Amino acid sequence: MDHLLAVRDLRVSFRLPEGVVEAVKGVSFTIDPGASVALVGESGSGKSVISQAIMGLLPKAGTIDTGEILLRDPASGQITDIAALDRNSVQMREIRGGRISIIFPEPNTSLSALHTIGDQISEALSLHRAVTRSEALELTAEMLRLAGFPDPQRALRTYPFELSGGLRQRAMIAMALVCHPALLIADEPTTALDVTIQAQILKQIRDLQQELHMALLLITHDLGVVANMAEEVVVIYHGEVMEYGTLDHIFREPSHPYLKALLRAVPRFDMARDERLVPIREIKPNTDNLHTPQHPLPADYDRHRPILSVRNVRKQFRIRATGGGHETRVQAVDDVSFDIMRGECLGLVGESGCGKTTLSKILMQALKPDQGQVSFYDGYRDIDLLALDGRELTDFRQRMQFVFQDPFSSLNPRMTIYDILTEPLVIHKVGTRRQRQTIARELMELVGLDVRYLQRYPHSFSGGQRQRIGIARALALSPELIICDEPVSALDVSVQAQILNLLKDLQKQLGLTYLFISHNLAVVDYIADRIAVMCRGQLVELAPKELLFRRPLHPYTQALLSAVPDPNPDHLLDFERLMLDRASDPLAWPAPFTHHPDAPASLIEVEDGHYVRAAAGTRREELVA
Amino acid sequence: MLRYIVRRVLMMIPTLLVISVLVFTIIQLPPGDYLTTMVNELQSQGENVSQERIAYLREEYGLDRNPVEQYLYWVGGLLQGDLGHSFEHDKPVSEVVGDRMFMTMVVAFVTTLFVYVMSFPIGVYSAVRQYSAGDFALSFLGFIGLATPNFLLALILMYLAKAYFGTDIGGLMDARYIDQPWTWGKAMSVLEHLWVPVIVIGTAGTAGMIRRLRANLLDELHKQYVVTAKAKGLAPGKVLVKYPLRMALNPFIADIGNLLPEMISGAVIVSVVLGLETTGPMLLKALQSQDMYLAGSFLMFISLLTVVGTLISDLALAVLDPRIRLEGGRKR
Numbered sequence: 001m002d003h004l005l006a007v008r009d010l011r012v013s014f015r016l017p018e019g020v021v022e023a024v025k026g027v028s029f030t031i032d033p034g035a036s037v038a039l040v041g042e043s044g045s046g047k048s049v050i051s052q053a054i055m056g057l058l059p060k061a062g063t064i065d066t067g068e069i070l071l072r073d074p075a076s077g078q079i080t081d082i083a084a085l086d087r088n089s090v091q092m093r094e095i096r097g098g099r100i101s102i103i104f105p106e107p108n109t110s111l112s113a114l115h116t117i118g119d120q121i122s123e124a125l126s127l128h129r130a131v132t133r134s135e136a137l138e139l140t141a142e143m144l145r146l147a148g149f150p151d152p153q154r155a156l157r158t159y160p161f162e163l164s165g166g167l168r169q170r171a172m173i174a175m176a177l178v179c180h181p182a183l184l185i186a187d188e189p190t191t192a193l194d195v196t197i198q199a200q201i202l203k204q205i206r207d208l209q210q211e212l213h214m215a216l217l218l219i220t221h222d223l224g225v226v227a228n229m230a231e232e233v234v235v236i237y238h239g240e241v242m243e244y245g246t247l248d249h250i251f252r253e254p255s256h257p258y259l260k261a262l263l264r265a266v267p268r269f270d271m272a273r274d275e276r277l278v279p280i281r282e283i284k285p286n287t288d289n290l291h292t293p294q295h296p297l298p299a300d301y302d303r304h305r306p307i308l309s310v311r312n313v314r315k316q317f318r319i320r321a322t323g324g325g326h327e328t329r330v331q332a333v334d335d336v337s338f339d340i341m342r343g344e345c346l347g348l349v350g351e352s353g354c355g356k357t358t359l360s361k362i363l364m365q366a367l368k369p370d371q372g373q374v375s376f377y378d379g380y381r382d383i384d385l386l387a388l389d390g391r392e393l394t395d396f397r398q399r400m401q402f403v404f405q406d407p408f409s410s411l412n413p414r415m416t417i418y419d420i421l422t423e424p425l426v427i428h429k430v431g432t433r434r435q436r437q438t439i440a441r442e443l444m445e446l447v448g449l450d451v452r453y454l455q456r457y458p459h460s461f462s463g464g465q466r467q468r469i470g471i472a473r474a475l476a477l478s479p480e481l482i483i484c485d486e487p488v489s490a491l492d493v494s495v496q497a498q499i500l501n502l503l504k505d506l507q508k509q510l511g512l513t514y515l516f517i518s519h520n521l522a523v524v525d526y527i528a529d530r531i532a533v534m535c536r537g538q539l540v541e542l543a544p545k546e547l548l549f550r551r552p553l554h555p556y557t558q559a560l561l562s563a564v565p566d567p568n569p570d571h572l573l574d575f576e577r578l579m580l581d582r583a584s585d586p587l588a589w590p591a592p593f594t595h596h597p598d599a600p601a602s603l604i605e606v607e608d609g610h611y612v613r614a615a616a617g618t619r620r621e622e623l624v625a
Numbered sequence: 626m627l628r629y630i631v632r633r634v635l636m637m638i639p640t641l642l643v644i645s646v647l648v649f650t651i652i653q654l655p656p657g658d659y660l661t662t663m664v665n666e667l668q669s670q671g672e673n674v675s676q677e678r679i680a681y682l683r684e685e686y687g688l689d690r691n692p693v694e695q696y697l698y699w700v701g702g703l704l705q706g707d708l709g710h711s712f713e714h715d716k717p718v719s720e721v722v723g724d725r726m727f728m729t730m731v732v733a734f735v736t737t738l739f740v741y742v743m744s745f746p747i748g749v750y751s752a753v754r755q756y757s758a759g760d761f762a763l764s765f766l767g768f769i770g771l772a773t774p775n776f777l778l779a780l781i782l783m784y785l786a787k788a789y790f791g792t793d794i795g796g797l798m799d800a801r802y803i804d805q806p807w808t809w810g811k812a813m814s815v816l817e818h819l820w821v822p823v824i825v826i827g828t829a830g831t832a833g834m835i836r837r838l839r840a841n842l843l844d845e846l847h848k849q850y851v852v853t854a855k856a857k858g859l860a861p862g863k864v865l866v867k868y869p870l871r872m873a874l875n876p877f878i879a880d881i882g883n884l885l886p887e888m889i890s891g892a893v894i895v896s897v898v899l900g901l902e903t904t905g906p907m908l909l910k911a912l913q914s915q916d917m918y919l920a921g922s923f924l925m926f927i928s929l930l931t932v933v934g935t936l937i938s939d940l941a942l943a944v945l946d947p948r949i950r951l952e953g954g955r956k957r
Binding site: 093112113127159161162172 | 848849858859860867872947
């Protein structure tokens, strides 16, 4: 056998209280030494189970029924069948961490918070190599340097919670690679990270793969990542291989219907203006008998007045550490101003920690800003949102609703769907019991769910269905403006396409206005009319989407755009040009974009509706050049 | 860190002051004072007490002064280390409490040790072998331990010892050693008697601790960092001890603060039933007879233990858990 790893007719089943579930049904593929293979599939497809089987880390309930996982030790040439080994045997433990390593998706939870990085990484070394403690620490520091830690010696003594998400994932990579394994399994290594960090981590994995000459098994649902990292692709669906071939073959001549459907469901930058994503399971919203809006607009309302106007909003958080008297202040939202027009979708893009969620909380009156105005035009007059309180505020809330990011924790597990959908109506004393029943039924039809599900509890729904329930709940009071905070980031691509199309259709048919917050540029590009880019609490660029993507002016926007992996082998990421770590540092931006506390900066209109933040007084020509 | 400790210690002062006011008020709440209780008692026994004598004693004990003065006198004494004078025993409180306090500490310490030594391995076993026969059996025992009232257990043990071994296990030592100076024989006698109160007082604590450790550990066992440790090739036993167990220890330590005062004051009924020479029954008696200084100083002592215990457990947590040490108290 020349392959490093050969999986042959692997079948894995789980014995659960509900019965036996076959998670992997006869999967076969091979990995050559030094090769990059991607295992692609949606959640629940069984791709992670395959990685657990290879690592001998299947949960107690899971068993390998048939099949072999052959590993050829590159050093000795000896061939071992992992499937036949006892998971806790000495032999298996030598392979695990020594010959094959794994990186997990969640850098926040996959490291122990009670042990230093140095301790956790050097532990792997002392298990597989005959080294002294000081040698182990030295090798660990060297590995941390390779993994991109600026100060490895210091990093040895830090705890995971002192590091950013990106650095934690780097520590995880260092831990996996410190014993120089022959195969690295990367299970969704960048899903939890921001795009610019994702690009850096992918680059790091690629560089290290070459340097250490190891094979890579990349497990992901992100076809963009696949296009940039893999040489061969295995597409898994319901525990079976749908298609297996080289990267070019997969992207250029997809033959299996599932793969074709998957490719059509991913939003891309080069989509035509009216092109629609094709979800694997399309839902048809039924708006035929929708209840009439509660706040009809007057015939003569001003169409050119923005529905929501935000001016100079600022919010500062104080972070205080006990023990030391020092107090750090974080300017979460820094002088943000924008308008949302009635009926449009404004996309708000930024990385985690840029203040976009704080901003949305201010708009929803969950937080009071330190400064600034927020006003809402209801067709008759401007309502000063920050001055509302008590009864007026409660009444106003009907006009503005929220769709949350996590469909799992945003629905109360102890309430039926009927109770969840009618709760807003009860709070605002809308309608009689009978009318509420009708509205709940209409809402279910609106998001394409069967009305018979009304008496069920949230746990019996999938993530996508739950998010539709969340959307239905937001629609219950017939709001005019809906703030969607990362509504699709927890969902699979095919479900994501479904929800995006649903949101689009509802917007058109009900005349809704959206503020759509996301870190995924392709998603925002698909759904939004105008896009605002936020960084370190400030709006740095605001433009209609065609302009923003065709001609990004701000260095941060450019860095963001250049870091998005496109699911297209012809448009690969330029890893060499990535602005490492500096993209979101305002002090590293070139003039006139440099943000300095003393130098006032403001949004400057470059062309029609295209604003860029730059030093006050900068001329238009300088920015365009 | 030092700053933190100093601040915590300073915070104890107002806490204890508030407690002292509460203690004093509560003791003063029932109508009358120690003298009226005493006179009632004497009269019920058919003895007569002259009014002059009562007035004399009232002045002597300072009971004729107003409550605020009495409070200040008491607290002032406490600050100088003077616990006051017990009316009932007609001795300084420190003398009355002295030996009993030592025995109480011994019982409390051994009981705590018993609780930890018993609950730790059982809790770990029940979590790691969840739903096994052993887990079910130990959990069943644990629930019985939780559900049985302590004094009942004490009575059962006393009965069994008397019926089958013919020994009287009441008290903390053989009757002939009581109020005698410490000798080797006395110490051995204490050890001989100690196991009964330790089991009786410790059972409920052990059972509770087992349940808590089991629940904590079960939560931790399925966390991602445990899988990470396994993925390194670490042996299962070492994974358990180094990662999830360490994480599950926090509540164990956080409990120290509650454990100390509970052991000293909470075992009153058991002490009465078993006739233990500890402070619990004395506190009860002092409260009944409104022996103000004895009860008050004693309650203050327990409060001090609680506050100090909490501080110790907080400091221990900070030492063990870097998240608390480095991030703790960070607030928005």
